[in-house]
Amino acid sequence: MAVVALVLVAASAACASSDPSASPPVDGTGGAEGFAGYQRTPVRSVSAVAVPSVDPVDDPGFVAAPGGLRLVYFGFTSCPDVCPTTLSDLRRSLAELTPGERARVAVDVVTVDPARDTSAVLTGYVGAFLPDATSHRTDDDAVLRAAVTAFGGDYSVRAGDDGEPEVSHTGDVYVVDDAGRVVLAWPFGTPAPSIAADLRRLLAGERPDAEPTTSRPGGRV
Amino acid sequence: MNRPAPHAFLVGAVALLAVLLPACGSDEPAEAPPDGSTSRTTPAVVDPWVRVAAAGGNSAAYLTLTASGGGDALVSVSVPTDVAAEAQLHETTGGMDGMDGMDGMDGMDGMDGMDGDHSSGMMSMQQVQEIQVPAGGSVSLEPGGFHVMILDLARDLSEGQTVPVTLTFASGASTTVDAEVRAG
Ligand SMILES: [Cu+2]
Numbered sequence: 001m002a003v004v005a006l007v008l009v010a011a012s013a014a015c016a017s018s019d020p021s022a023s024p025p026v027d028g029t030g031g032a033e034g035f036a037g038y039q040r041t042p043v044r045s046v047s048a049v050a051v052p053s054v055d056p057v058d059d060p061g062f063v064a065a066p067g068g069l070r071l072v073y074f075g076f077t078s079c080p081d082v083c084p085t086t087l088s089d090l091r092r093s094l095a096e097l098t099p100g101e102r103a104r105v106a107v108d109v110v111t112v113d114p115a116r117d118t119s120a121v122l123t124g125y126v127g128a129f130l131p132d133a134t135s136h137r138t139d140d141d142a143v144l145r146a147a148v149t150a151f152g153g154d155y156s157v158r159a160g161d162d163g164e165p166e167v168s169h170t171g172d173v174y175v176v177d178d179a180g181r182v183v184l185a186w187p188f189g190t191p192a193p194s195i196a197a198d199l200r201r202l203l204a205g206e207r208p209d210a211e212p213t214t215s216r217p218g219g220r221v
Numbered sequence: 222m223n224r225p226a227p228h229a230f231l232v233g234a235v236a237l238l239a240v241l242l243p244a245c246g247s248d249e250p251a252e253a254p255p256d257g258s259t260s261r262t263t264p265a266v267v268d269p270w271v272r273v274a275a276a277g278g279n280s281a282a283y284l285t286l287t288a289s290g291g292g293d294a295l296v297s298v299s300v301p302t303d304v305a306a307e308a309q310l311h312e313t314t315g316g317m318d319g320m321d322g323m324d325g326m327d328g329m330d331g332m333d334g335m336d337g338d339h340s341s342g343m344m345s346m347q348q349v350q351e352i353q354v355p356a357g358g359s360v361s362l363e364p365g366g367f368h369v370m371i372l373d374l375a376r377d378l379s380e381g382q383t384v385p386v387t388l389t390f391a392s393g394a395s396t397t398v399d400a401e402v403r404a405g
Contacts, residue, residue, distance in 0.1 A: 080371065082316075085405065088405050125275070125278070128273075155343070169344060169345075189316070
């Protein structure tokens with residue numbers, strides 16, 4: 001239904017991960033051989049989190065439709081640089097897919113700045129980039145925090161010197177499959193053609209091979 | 222625009238230097254910068270553009286500054302009040318380390334350069350006092366780095382329009398360029 005689930009969840013980097021000495025290797029990234037994006041190990045599941053959707057009104061979760069993918073982004077609309085660049089790159093990459101491929105990809109955008117991003121502002125902004133994307137917002141910070149954390153992201157909103165909020169957020173776009181697993185993520189700046197190439201491979205059933213279940217000796221999926 | 226005569230010898234010296242430094246001369250001919258800017262001492266402005274955005278929101282302008290002669294620094298920016306309330310110099314920081322290399326990501330086998338969690342650092346932006354243009358070099362204002370932050374748009378910016386952006390340098394020189402509105 002939601003063709004592109006682009007969640008504007010801009011906060012993906014866990015704080016702990018920025019301190020390499022505190023981060024055991026198991027929490028690293030990598031293994032996404034040949035993909036432009038990266039995959040965390042262990043692979044994260046986001047099937048337990050949801051953020052209320054404002055358009056359409058009843059699509060709060062992030063698990064993809066059977067056989068499909070959801071692209072989830074956390075951001076905010078007064079962001080003039082990082083967020084529109086990413087949404088434009090997504091729009092361009094999706095335009096490279098065949099109609100059949102495109103129909104299997106949903107986009108979700110989740111605001112990390114609900115105080116300024118009213119439902120109307122959010123849907124207007126997101127719709128200008130991706131008319132079929134689902135917009136999500138909540139005033140309950142615990143709900144937002146839980147969702148962002150599940151994806152492996154982070155965000156902060158604090159008052160700046162001039163009184164305007166200063167927003168920090170993880171700029172990654174996450175790819176969620178129909179089991180609710182974050183199978184890939186693209187850092188800010190990943191070129192649109194690379195995103196499209198990754199999407200094609202994921203839609204064809206390829207997966208980065210970093211999952212412990214497949215790499216464990218003798219293990220079977 | 223105004224080029225004081227005492228600087229004429231300097232311009233000559235710069236032109237001579239450009240001849241002696243083919244690498245510089247090839248990108249930025251001393252006589253006729255591609256964008257038609259007229260001063261040889263003011264950094265040339267290449268490919269200015271502004272992102273599509275709606276009235277009431279924010280946008281950003283991007284461009285490349287090339288100094289064919291001495292270095293300079295961009296110290297302030299402005300747009301007409303019928304475009305937006307304010308323009309500021311900003312820098313986005315954070316995100317992945319080594320963003321300049323992103324074009325090569327396809328070739329990064331297994332993301333070798335990304336041990337740890339560099340791939341997903343938090344990004345934010347700050348106002349900056351100036352953006353240096355190195356002598357004989359250039360600096361790019363581009364997505365994810367330096368940008369001209371355009372705040373509180375007075376009108377929609379639509380593809381195909383142009384927005385006059387005035388750049389003022391530490392040298393005192395200033396220039397206005399027409400930035401093309403793009404979907405970006
Ligand atoms: Cu900015």
